[in-house]
Amino acid sequence: MASYHGNTHSEPAKMEQIITEFFAKSLHIILESRCPFVSSRNYSGDQIISSPSSSSSSSSSVRPRDKWFNLALRDCPAALENIDFWRQSNLEPMVVDVILVQRPTDCSPKRGIDGNLSSKERSLFFWNSEHDEYGCEARSEKIIERWVLQYESRKSSRDCSSGSKRSSCTSSHTLYKKSILLLRSLYATVRLLPAYKLFRDLNSSGQIRTFSLSHKVSSFVEPFTRREEAEMQRFVFTPVDTSCGRLCLSVLYRSSLSDVASEPSTPMSPQFIPDYVGSPMADPLKRFPSLPVPHGSPSFYPFGRRHSWSYDLYRASSPSAFPSPSPSYSDSRASISKPSSHRLPPTCLPRHLPEATQVHKKNTSFDEYWPSPTFSLSPSPSPPTYIPGSHMSKALLRSESAPLNIPASKLVNAPSLFNKQSLPPSPPLKGTRPNISKMDRSLGLVQTTSTDDKFSIGKDEIGKISGLKISSCGSPQKSFSRSSSRSFLDDFDDSEFSGPFVVDDDDLTDPGSRPGSFDQKGHQCESHEPGGLFPFRKSQDAAVGALVQMLKKAPPLCQDSFNSRNLLQASQPGTLSNRCQEPNKTSEETGIQHASSLSTASSRLVMSRTTADALEELKGYKEMKDLLLRQGGDSKHGTA
Amino acid sequence: MNCEVCQLKELEVEHFEIREVLRCILHTILFHRALGLVRPKDIDLELFEITYVQCGDIELEKKIDEKIDQFIDKVEKHPNKKNQICLSFYEVKNKQATWFTNKVERLHWEQWYINLNVAQHPKSPKTHSGKSHHSKAVVDPGESAFEERSVRRAALESSLREVLFQIIKFVNEKKDHVPSIPNLEGVSFPFEITISSSSDSAFGMDMFKRMLQTGHPTMLS
Incomplete structure (x- = not known):
């Protein structure tokens, strides 16, 4: 006692x-x-x-x-x-x-794939990006x-002593x-x-x-x-x-x-740990440990992932288009290994890819490959699985824009997934590119993996929520992707982009994954594509050329559609929103600012993708604009 | 005297998980009722990412394991899906000789019902590795089966965690009925563990009897 x-x-x-x-x-x-x-x-x-476990002796x-x-x-x-x-x-x-x-000091030396930043810089970067509020704390x-x-x-x-009864x-x-x-x-x-x-x-x-x-x-x-x-x-x-x-x-x-x-108990090479610790999926406060990586887009790696991430370990290095796979790879790996996401069937992923691949490679024969509008008119036959998709969109778009008229019905049917995939993430133009958007993207992609085979999901849901008729919007959307792929092809060697998609060739013929039939309308819009963004990965000059082309052709930015897109997305339920709400907010805010100052974005494209994509792209445009201005103004190089 | 009863949330377990789950729950309850001097012992579950606490009393541990053996035995012999384990705490009261027995009487002041829904013995191949405690590591050819199982495992883990929190909350909320410590002999209050299946007709009777037994003024506060 x-x-x-x-x-x-x-x-x-x-x-x-x-x-x-x-x-x-x-x-x-x-x-x-x-x-x-x-x-x-x-x-x-x-x-x-x-030790606690040996303390039984009384x-x-x-x-x-x-x-x-x-x-x-x-x-x-x-x-x-x-x-x-x-x-x-x-x-x-x-x-x-x-x-x-x-x-962070423990991890920075390990991530030595890119030599651009000293480890100190990198760690500062790293932590700064993760904890804005802490400034540059080490x-x-x-x-x-x-x-x-x-x-x-x-x-x-x-x-109380007297009052106690x-x-x-x-x-x-x-x-x-x-x-x-x-x-x-x-x-x-x-x-x-x-x-x-x-x-x-x-x-x-x-x-x-x-x-x-x-x-x-x-x-x-x-x-x-x-x-x-x-x-x-x-x-x-x-x-x-x-x-x-x-x-x-x-x-x-x-x-x-x-x-x-969630650090795995299995021994693994230590270089992954830093990214793992900072995995954006794992903690909403943490962003982009992979920030310093100047090349490669982490969001692509989930595509290559098929069965499990351990399998992916070997695959990740294969796409030649991505110079520095491992930091971004481990990034995405971390997200996959999150309990919530690793249950999602990764096998669904490749389903979406073929479209992109097809678009790039066989843009002349859409109708053969997508003979039936699987999702354009009828409600999806398999709607119940749309939850992950809605997570994604909600996560990506947490805008609180007021209700607006939805100017273009095509907006409704644009499956964000589709466009997301057909368009590679905007190029890593500079090391300073905000990683927030990177995270959004990869997050979205990861979520995508669990989406139902049919794209009807996203569309279905959007349509339901917005109360718009879906039937009218099947075709325009296709024209986007189509046109974007066209320019893609026209201006650049498409072989370069096939890298990430190659693995999915066997899925190309899967009709269930088709987003819908592509009709002739698509041809009319081919000049509006902002898809020329990716080319930057290839060469700066070519990119500049492409940009000039695009700038010339680009229609004025349509603010309405931008907002209405947000509205739609925001109204979707999703549990993931908590994770990403902060980054999205910020990215959206900045994105909107940019949007007003930029005239380069094609409103259609913006609509057809998620807002996060659009924002990212807008940022990319802005950077390109700055770059051009600088190059034009004096001979000083704007490359970061 | 009130006998507090706590019905713990039902858990869906597979056969090979019974032992760990029961140990975890029973020891957690007993730790909260072992008000004598204890030197707590942390135990990490093998199947789940859960650490529970034992009060480090070997006798008590032995008693629990015996009961779990009995329970598993019973589940195997009578594969009733619903199984219940009742852990009840009592005080020993010497009855007055004027009554028909001189036996000591057990006055129950608390009962915990652990409800397990044991999955039927696996017939499909996907669960045949289930008897092993290392089934986590077993590579299953069927990916979906594996996935299904890990989902199920995760669900059970979180349910088990819920149950543990349920215990903690109950302990927190109901403190008045716990007998005072000076009456305590040994590490824990005396307890008994009874096993019953929902199909047992005697079960209801048993409970009824026990209810009658409880009800006496041990509480000092």
Whole structure:
């Protein structure tokens, strides 16, 4: 039994002692399972217990501290230090923040595929992009748990001792019993929360991690931002009433720590870990660890992925069009390995690709390949699977634009997936290209993989939601992709682009994957394609030429369609939106600004793709414009 | 005296998962009722990413394992789909000699019902590896089957987590009925584990009897 039994203290003093010890014990429980052992000496001291799993022996000596609440704990120096400090305060609240510290320096040398940035620059870049609010900090800290422990005093202690109706003896006994119960459940809870896995990972192996856990004990709460708070969940332990107040314990915790927590236990080459840690899929706050990669678009890799990412490991390097596959590859790999996404059948992916390939290669024979409008008129035969698609669109587009007239019905039927795929991501013109959009894209693509075979999904849903008739819009959409592919072909060697698609050749003949029939209308629009963006990958000069061509031909940007697209997309349900809402917002805002200043974008194309694509493209245009201006103005080169 | 009853959320388990799941649940409950001096022992589940806590008492562990063996035995012999394990805590009260027995009476103050829905024995090949504890690592030729299983596994893991939180919440909310510690002998309050299947006709009777037994003023508060 606890040491308070044999004492001669008065009841209030006993109560206070229990409360004080309760604070100490709680802190001990929390920190014991959150502070990684710095070294073995921390727990190999006087105490017999050397690890939690070998602590079953009850014959070991029992220290007074263990007797409190009948709970023997391992030594935890951090807890002892902090509790000594806290004891000097007078039952002030105790706030324990558990902080996830990520060290970019560990990872930057590993990502040495691109030599453009020094490791320092890269890490700055890296972290900057991930945590805008932290500026250029070399390491990032994130509070993943906040434990708040406080004693709420009801009245002054004199009042309560006289006003208490129960016998004082019962009170302290009851308080003690309830404290024990509370501490037991705290002990179990601490091990059920996501952060425990991080702690265990840190301790379990000698492997160097790119993260560590830290803690901060204080007596006041630094409020979270609303955004931070939104990402956290709360668990409130039932307060323990005392005669003159109550003991309250609650925890705010980040429910998803999968960016670091899902690190696979299987040994893998360390160079992937940095990207893994920073996987944009895994954590909404983190963006684009692959930012510094100047070439290659991560979004393409999901296409190559067929069965599993381990298989993809070998495949990823094959597309010659992508000079630096591995950083972006691991990026996408990370997203795939997320529990939520890895269940999605990757085999669906290639289904969508053939269209793109076909468009590029066989643009003269659309009708042969897509003889039947599988989705253009009738509701999809298999609508139930559209959820991932809606996730994607919702995720990509969280615009809050007011309802607008939808000027073009083609907007409705434009399956974003289709265009997304037929058009490669905008070229990595410069290293400074915002990675947010990159992430959006890859996210979208990953989601795409789970979409139903038929494109009717997206269309179906959009049509349903907007209440527009779908029947009128089958053809225009096709003309986009078609025309874009045309220019693509005309201006550049298409063989270069076949790389990412090659793997999907066997799917080309799958009629189920066809987006719809391409009719002759398509030919009329061929001059409007902004698809010339990709060519930049090939050569700067050719790109400039293409751009000039496009600028000449491009119709004025249609703001209406842009917004209405947003509207449509925004109205779709999706669970993924939380993940991406921030980046999308920002990217959309900037994108809209750009849109107003640019006249190069083809409104049709914009409509036919997701807003994120459009934004990205707009950015690309802007960059190109700047580039041209600079090149025209003086001889200085604008290449980043 | 009230006997608090907690019906835990039903879990869909496969045969090979019974042991881990039951251990996890039973030990978690018992840890919360082991108010004597304990030296907690963390146990990582093999099948799931879950860590639970044992109170580190060997006798108690043995008792639990025995009961789990019985349960598995019963599931095999009588493959009723719905199975229930009841963990009940009681206090021993010496009855007055004036009554017809001198036996000690068990006064139940808390009952936990663990509901398991054990999947029928696998006939399809996709689950034949299921008996192994390492089925996670077994490479299944059927990709969809594998996927299906990992989905199912993930679902069970989150359900199990829910159950654990259900236990924690219950423990948090109901504290008044727990007997006071000075009455405690040994690490945990005395408990018994009973196994029943929903098809047992005796089951209802059993429960009824137990209900009658409970109801006495042990509570001090």
